[in-house]
Amino acid sequence: xxxxxxxxxxxxxxxxxxxxxxxxxxxxxxxxxxxxxxxxxxxxxxxxxxxx
Numbered sequence: 620x621x622x623x624x625x626x627x628x629x630x631x632x633x634x635x636x637x638x639x640x641x642x643x644x645x646x647x648x649x650x651x652x653x654x655x656x657x658x659x660x661x662x663x664x665x666x667x668x669x670x671x
Contacts, residue, residue: 640664 639653640646645667646656660666 633654634652636653637646640651640656643656643664645651645660645664646653649667651659651664651667656662656664656667
């Protein structure tokens with residue numbers, strides 16, 4: 620987290636969280652982070668196959 624001069628970018632840590640969906644293909648094989656699964660797949664790791 621960067622608090623330099625009172626500035627904090629809430630998206631600085633985006634894509635660095637793993638573990639919530641550990642054991643799923645989307646995370647373990649495809650490498651998607653918890654953040655991406657929550658945002659792009661609406662929290663459904665099995666929906667990874669539907670991206671074009």
